[in-house]
Amino acid sequence: MTLRVLVLLILALVAPLAQAADRFIVVQSTTSTENSGLYGWLLPQFTAESGIEVRVVAVGTGQALRNARNGDGDVLIVHARAAEDAFVADGHGVKRHDLMVNDFVIVGPRTDPADLNDSSKAAAALKRIAETGVIFVSRGDDSGTHKKELALWRAAGLDPTGDGGAWYRESGSGMGATLNIAIGMDAHTLTDRASWVSFGNKDDHVILVEGDPALQNPYGVILVNPEMHPGVRAGDGQIFIDWLLSPAGQAAIAAFRVNGQQLFFPSAR
Amino acid sequence: MSDALVTTGRRALAPARGPDSVLPVAMDRVGYTIDGVTLLDDVSLRIRQGRLTAIMGANGAGKTLCLRLIQGLLHPTAGTLSHASGPVTPTGRRRIAIVFQRPMLLRRSVAGNLRHALKTYGVPRAERAAMLVELLDLAGLRALAQRSARVLSSGEQQRLSIVRALAADPDLLLLDEPTANLDPYATRMIETLIRQAEARGVTVVLVTHDVGQARRLADDVIFLNRGRVTEQTPAGSFFDEPQTAEAAAYLAGRLLL
Amino acid sequence: MGDAIAEAFRLIAVGDAALWEIVSLSLRVSLTAVALACLIGLPLGALLAIARFPGRGALIVATNSLMGLPPVLAGLLVYLLLSRAGPLGPLELLYTPTAMIIAQTVLVTPIIVALSRQVIADMHQEYDEQLRSMGITTTGAVLTLLYDARLSLLTVALAGFGRAAAEVGAVMMVGGNINHVTRVMTTTIALETSKGNLAIAVGLGLVLMLIALTVNGALMALRGTQGVARHV
Numbered sequence: 161m162t163l164r165v166l167v168l169l170i171l172a173l174v175a176p177l178a179q180a181a182d183r184f185i186v187v188q189s190t191t192s193t194e195n196s197g198l199y200g201w202l203l204p205q206f207t208a209e210s211g212i213e214v215r216v217v218a219v220g221t222g223q224a225l226r227n228a229r230n231g232d233g234d235v236l237i238v239h240a241r242a243a244e245d246a247f248v249a250d251g252h253g254v255k256r257h258d259l260m261v262n263d264f265v266i267v268g269p270r271t272d273p274a275d276l277n278d279s280s281k282a283a284a285a286l287k288r289i290a291e292t293g294v295i296f297v298s299r300g301d302d303s304g305t306h307k308k309e310l311a312l313w314r315a316a317g318l319d320p321t322g323d324g325g326a327w328y329r330e331s332g333s334g335m336g337a338t339l340n341i342a343i344g345m346d347a348h349t350l351t352d353r354a355s356w357v358s359f360g361n362k363d364d365h366v367i368l369v370e371g372d373p374a375l376q377n378p379y380g381v382i383l384v385n386p387e388m389h390p391g392v393r394a395g396d397g398q399i400f401i402d403w404l405l406s407p408a409g410q411a412a413i414a415a416f417r418v419n420g421q422q423l424f425f426p427s428a429r
Numbered sequence: 430m431s432d433a434l435v436t437t438g439r440r441a442l443a444p445a446r447g448p449d450s451v452l453p454v455a456m457d458r459v460g461y462t463i464d465g466v467t468l469l470d471d472v473s474l475r476i477r478q479g480r481l482t483a484i485m486g487a488n489g490a491g492k493t494l495c496l497r498l499i500q501g502l503l504h505p506t507a508g509t510l511s512h513a514s515g516p517v518t519p520t521g522r523r524r525i526a527i528v529f530q531r532p533m534l535l536r537r538s539v540a541g542n543l544r545h546a547l548k549t550y551g552v553p554r555a556e557r558a559a560m561l562v563e564l565l566d567l568a569g570l571r572a573l574a575q576r577s578a579r580v581l582s583s584g585e586q587q588r589l590s591i592v593r594a595l596a597a598d599p600d601l602l603l604l605d606e607p608t609a610n611l612d613p614y615a616t617r618m619i620e621t622l623i624r625q626a627e628a629r630g631v632t633v634v635l636v637t638h639d640v641g642q643a644r645r646l647a648d649d650v651i652f653l654n655r656g657r658v659t660e661q662t663p664a665g666s667f668f669d670e671p672q673t674a675e676a677a678a679y680l681a682g683r684l685l686l
Numbered sequence: 687m688g689d690a691i692a693e694a695f696r697l698i699a700v701g702d703a704a705l706w707e708i709v710s711l712s713l714r715v716s717l718t719a720v721a722l723a724c725l726i727g728l729p730l731g732a733l734l735a736i737a738r739f740p741g742r743g744a745l746i747v748a749t750n751s752l753m754g755l756p757p758v759l760a761g762l763l764v765y766l767l768l769s770r771a772g773p774l775g776p777l778e779l780l781y782t783p784t785a786m787i788i789a790q791t792v793l794v795t796p797i798i799v800a801l802s803r804q805v806i807a808d809m810h811q812e813y814d815e816q817l818r819s820m821g822i823t824t825t826g827a828v829l830t831l832l833y834d835a836r837l838s839l840l841t842v843a844l845a846g847f848g849r850a851a852a853e854v855g856a857v858m859m860v861g862g863n864i865n866h867v868t869r870v871m872t873t874t875i876a877l878e879t880s881k882g883n884l885a886i887a888v889g890l891g892l893v894l895m896l897i898a899l900t901v902n903g904a905l906m907a908l909r910g911t912q913g914v915a916r917h918v
Contacts, residue, residue: 186862186864195877195881199865215864215865216864217781217862218863227769230769230772231771232771336879339882340879340880360882360883360884361884389770391776500819519818520821522818526819529815529816529819533812533815535834546820549821549822549830550821
């Protein structure tokens with residue numbers, strides 16, 4: 161192959177990549193909204209209405225917040241209230257808006273070896289898990305779900321991280337990978353309901369604990385601050401946020417179903 | 430064949446040996462020692478324009494080493510080696526072409542090998558195509574031009590190596606046992622090729638063990654024995670009345686190392 | 687596994703537009719990265735093989751070690767470079783196929799350099815004296831060796847392609863696995879695995895293997911025609 165042919169080949173390969181996308185924004189997001197299929201439902205509606213393409217980077221709340229702190233993203237959709245407030249307070253975000261809620265659940269083997277099924281309180285259930293020593297898989301990745309789990313352990317007056325490697329195992333992975341691990345080990349784990357309902361590899365695992373107000377899972381949406389990060393596409397990002405919070409956007413969220421089940425409940429005020 | 434060459438070949442490869450010729454080449458008391466072993470010792474000789482010099486001697490006598498020194502691939506560790514044109518630079522080496530005993534041909538076609546040589550020797554692009562055809566004809570390899578060089582017979586490979594060396598239009602052509610292990614027919618073709626090279630004005634130095642070949646081709650003979658020159662004489666007197674016992678023994682097939 | 691194989695056949699048979707989009711992006715990104723890595727790596731490998739200069743030994747050790755560069759680390763380095771907060775932030779390349787090509791080029795180049803250096807060094811042993819006797823320049827020697835080693839170097843390029851097509855960490859980090867924009871085979875497999883859709887994930891894996899097989903087969907066929915038709 162001569163050099164000339166090689167260069168032509170490279171040009172042919174690169175050319176289609178150089179196409180300029182007209183209008184788009186980048187959303188740094190938690191994974192549950194992507195994995196459940198919510199974006200696949202919502203975004204085409206928004207794009208049809210606005211002509212703005214939405215590119216979602218779904219990486220987990222902790223990573224999404226870190227990426228956004230580098231200015232890599234225009235809009236943030238995450239679920240870790242304290243971290244979101246800190247993000248705005250540090251000047252990286254313009255303002256945090258309530259977007260929607262769903263809830264967390266604790267899933268485990270159908271046989272329920274720790275006898276959790278009669279407890280409707282998360283703290284009590286976690287205590288029993290610690291006492292009986294059944295395996296619990298933690299995300300361990302600084303994600304929204306991980307932060308929530310640690311808060312629940314604190315509320316139960318326990319610090320399981322000292323038992324790391326014994327019954328308490330940190331996967332250091334995303335929700336889906338962690339669910340796969342928990343199912344493979346016949347273990348328990350905390351997951352948001354949306355990820356669980358849309359998860360395809362449930363095997364013989366079921367929801368064992370749900371319905372505690374402490375398990376509420378509020379999602380927020382934030383415009384990355386263009387004054388701090390000049391590259392941010394603030395105009396189009398704001399249009400997206402305005403649409404999400406509008407009656408039309410909120411209705412679209414409420415209308416999303418997986419297996420006939422509503423997974424996200426609008427909460428904009 | 431030789432006549433055709435003279436009429437068609439001269440223009441492209443004119444044997445014009447101007448004042449910049451490397452010839453004559455002179456070795457004056459040259460020695461070569463490596464790792465404490467002396468391979469050449471006190472060698473003095475002259476290579477003259479237009480005279481075919483055969484270097485003879487038993488295996489290990491230092492014949493190939495002499496060629497490498499003349500070509501500038503190696504440098505003497507003692508004495509002086511001088512070319513009429515001055516010290517040999519890497520590019521100046523093109524004036525002195527060498528063909529090794531085992532030809533190193535590129536992994537390309539016959540024509541590809543010659544094109545590579547023409548390009549490397551800085552022949553202008555416009556002249557290359559004509560010279561390619563001429564060199565192929567000279568070697569008698571035109572029909573095999575597209576054949577992979579490495580699947581040619583030994584004789585064909587040797588001929589290709591020689592015309593590749595001629596692509597540089599050198600003053601001096603150094604041939605290291607070009608007919609070793611060749612049958613009489615292939616040998617004769619190589620000898621014809623050597624005569625044709627001379628017709629172009631190329632001066633040839635030939636390392637050979639073939640006494641008959643040396644008789645047929647050589648004007649001068651240099652006889653090396655264990656790193657020393659024992660005779661340097663016109664060919665006729667060397668073969669008819671060798672001056673040293675070693676040369677006499679070698680010619681009689683009795684020289685043992 | 688039966689499900690997975692059925693899924694693989696279904697994906698191919700249906701000729702799913704989404705699948706085709708992902709496959710073609712994967713090929714474009716990885717083939718471009720390998721081509722760029724060859725443009726950079728082959729001359730460098732040849733130079734390391736034949737030139738003698740101070741620091742050469744250290745450079746050889748460095749490139750050999752870099753063959754083991756973890757994709758995630760390469761991804762992280764390219765992310766830090768391309769992030770809006772990074773030195774090349776204004777180019778707005780993060781989360782684009784170009785970013786993925788850069789990351790994979792970083793991953794593949796050391797392989798091309800290290801393997802081609804070895805191939806060329808072996809050939810150089812054989813060619814060196816002949817080329818020097820012809821008074822060739824260093825550039826001329828590099829080009830001669832690269833051309834004559836072309837068949838072995840094709841295998842080197844395939845090793846590079848294997849690494850590029852198989853890695854997920856780097857493209858995930860700098861591409862973001864954005865649907866229709868930067869989603870490739872490996873990131874899709876990771877995504878479907880995280881959704882628990884294991885049959886689809888394995889099915890996609892089989893499709894990826896099939897693509898690797900096709901690319902290898904095509905190049906070997908090319909090599910075959912070169913080797914047989916032109917040189918025997």
